[in-house]
Amino acid sequence: MRYFFLFLALQVNILAFAQEISGKQLLEKALAFHDPNDNWKSFKGEMLIEMESPNNGTRSTTIQIDLPSNYFKSTVKKDNYTIESELNNEECTLKLDGSTTISAKVKDSLKISCDRAKMMKNYYTYLYGLPMKLKDPGTIIDPKVQKKTFKGKEYLVLKAGYEKEVGSDTWYFYFDPKTYAMEVYQFFHDESKNDGEYILLSEMITVNGIKIPKVRAWYYNKEDVYLATDKLVKGKILD
Structure with missing residues (x-):
């Protein structure tokens, strides 16, 4: 019973934090995890x-x-x-x-x-280049952070859209509420149709001081149909 209440308290804290933190603040915390030295722009x-x-x-x-x-x-x-x-x-x-x-x-x-x-x-x-690319001009960060359970885990979720000349898809980025590591991203062409795909991210590899997900498993949003897996076998700095 004690563990149940601890779990419940944790969920309440995550929900409260999601309501307090803004989209831009969540992005900054994710950038501090993935690219702490701001190396992406000179990658x-x-x-x-x-x-x-x-x-x-x-x-x-x-x-x-x-x-x-x-x-x-x-x-x-x-x-x-x-x-x-x-x-x-x-x-x-x-x-x-x-x-x-x-x-x-x-x-x-x-x-x-x-x-x-x-x-x-x-x-x-x-x-x-994610999540660093979310700082690009034309990206519209939703100020409201959502809390979602995905594949049995709680996440802080950032929604991003784009100005018309940049893109038309809607993206969701799922961050670990403790480390702010990006562990899932998902996009829709038309969210009402549940089209598009989601990508499960696992493991990390560091390239030029940037933590980049090593494994990406791709699925259709509709019916969770598996598509493919990308594996970042190795990375290095160019001379």
């Missing part, structure tokens, strides 16, 4: 990411991000080919197995294009 790093999915096997992607130089490169290895997509101050270079000579048919079949390179730059910079 220069390389990360090896392996994706496993039920229908597509394993894909290995090496990402290089140099934010001060506006440089991005992805090297994707899958099956028997290697695709390199490089954006250097938006100058785009594409290679297949080391060659820049790629037929239009092959480009179409393997989805090799500068537009896709830019999309992947935004994708990896956003997801692996």
